[in-house]
Amino acid sequence: MNKDRRLPTASAPRRLPRRTVLKAGGLTALAVPAATAPAFASSLVSPRDEAPDTVHDVIVIGAGYAGVTAARELRAKGLRPLILEARDRIGGRTFTSTFLDQQIEVGAQWIGPTQPLINAELKRYGIGTLSGTPPTRLIMPSGGGFKEFPPDEVDARYGDLMNRLFEGAQDLFPRPTDPLYRKDLVAAADGLSLRDRLDRLRLSADDESWLSGTTAGYSGGSSATGAYTALAQWWSLAGYNVAGYEAVMSQRLSGGMTGLLQAMLDDAGATLRLNSPVVSVADDGGKVKVTVRSGQVHQARAVVVAVPVNVWKSITFRPGLPKAHQAATAQGVGVPYSGKLWMQVSGLSDRVAARGAEGSPFTTLLSQANVTGGQLMVGFNSLPVLDGADTGAVQDAVRKFLPDVRVLKVLAHDWGKDPYSQGGWALRRPGQLIAQLPAIQQPQGRVSFASGDIATGWVGFVEGAIESGLRAAQQVLKMTKGARSLTAS
Secondary structure, eight states: OOOOSSSSOOOOOOOOOOOOTTTSTTTTTTTOOOHHHOOOSSSEEEGGGGGGEEEEEEEEEEOHEEEEEEHHHHHTTOEEEEEEESSSOOOTOOOEEEEEEEEEEOOOOOOOTTOHOOOOOOHHHOOOOOOOOSEEEEEEEEEOOOOOOOOOHHHHHHHHHHHHHTTHHHHSSSSTSTTTHHHHHHHHHTOHHHHHHHHHTOOOOHHHHHHHHHHHHHHTTTTTSBHHHHHHHHHHTSSHHHHHHHHSSSBEEHHHHHHHHHHHHHTTTOOOEEOOEEEEEOOOOOEEEEEEEEEEEESOEEEOOOOOOGGGSEEESSSOHHHHHHHHHOOBBBBBBEEEEEEESSOOOOOOEOOOOTOOSSSSEEEEEEETTTTEEEEOOOOTTTTOOHHHHHHHHHTTOOOOOHHHHHHHHEETTTTTTTTSSBBOOOHHHHHHHHGGOOOBBEEEEOOOOGGGGSTTTTHHHHHHHHHHHHHHHHTTTTOOOOOOO
16 A cells, blocks of 8 residues: 555656657557456445445445545545445446457546556556557648648647647646646636637637647537636646647556456455445435435445536535535536547558547547458547437548548447536636635535546546545545444454
8 A cells, every 4th residue: 555645746757759649649559359347346235235224434426436546545444435336337437348349448548657646556456558559640630621641740730739839837837736836827827718728829720720629629529618727737747748748648558447447446345336326415414324316325424425526416415515516516527528439440441540620520530450341440529419329420420531431330428418427527617726626625524525527636537536536535534533444343
């Protein structure tokens, strides 16, 4: 166990060779073997296994990275957690699955070298990472359409534009793991959307199209949704340069995101209840009652709410949520729309990476592996008008980038319509950084909150979820004063 649980500082990014743009950033071809279904080692129990008067040490709501991290840390201190998970699987917005006999990530997919917490977890459990093969063809917006560009030109031009977009970020975030260190400067900039920032740069239409796919894509469809400070903090955490920024999304986990989470869950030794969506959390000052949709009530001395901020509004809290929490869930922190599509395509023999502009049907398209009958591709869509279940519509969207490609099969997931996420990854909206931190990280009574959505550092990444889970565990230990488990034998 790591004894020092203080938030880590950003480390210098690993030095990368030229041509990192569209090679790092996840835009690489990568073939990996099919994943096997996770075997849940923690105790899976049915409602009949619990006596009505049982009072648990702690209940963790949500079996994603934030919740499982909190459960593991609390178990290490002698508490016995019960984890309530709404879905029929662990992982939350991470979801390792298979398609065309290939391991795929339906949700979160990448990590990078400047994320110390998740890298420490990989080392702890002996799990490696996988890097991809660079694409041979790069397609970028041009004159209202798309065309192929030489890799060196993409590197130089995109890198220069990103430097212009984030000019001054080092002044805003000289200590990026402490985003309010220069609160005076941040307060003046936090109201700006990414669209505001683009407009101030006064770029040519072509240059803006090269950036707007990034700003709109990360914002869930519109550059007006995401805060400039949100993306500028990512840039700062990655080392204030495009190589570090792209490297943040350059590695995948051997065995998938769920594989690491399962190892952490095994350590937690928790009782896990799947298919248990929580509808209410009531804190009477002495204990907390948690009611699931079936009507069953669970009791605990403390609770960790480890579900996305967007989902808080679907749960009845008594007493009600604090003002910062109410505002956050009403406004939303997870991006409003995030579609991820895995596709079997034919008519493509080389490895391709393509970026769209704001308003394009895909913000990113990239080759992943050769499969029987064609190639495996993944696409990121930020426009809800594209129906991932309509293969013909998906093909029409792909052909805007690759006119000769035929889409044969599609596996798609719309995270915005997923009732247990109600949005994709987190990206703060204008004004939310100043309005939320540090209040949104504070517990209320015997209820603590954990989510990558409310991290201090890597908001929207698994790294941020782990950070938040560690913080929540510390808060619960203070609530319970580190007392030994009531149920320990």
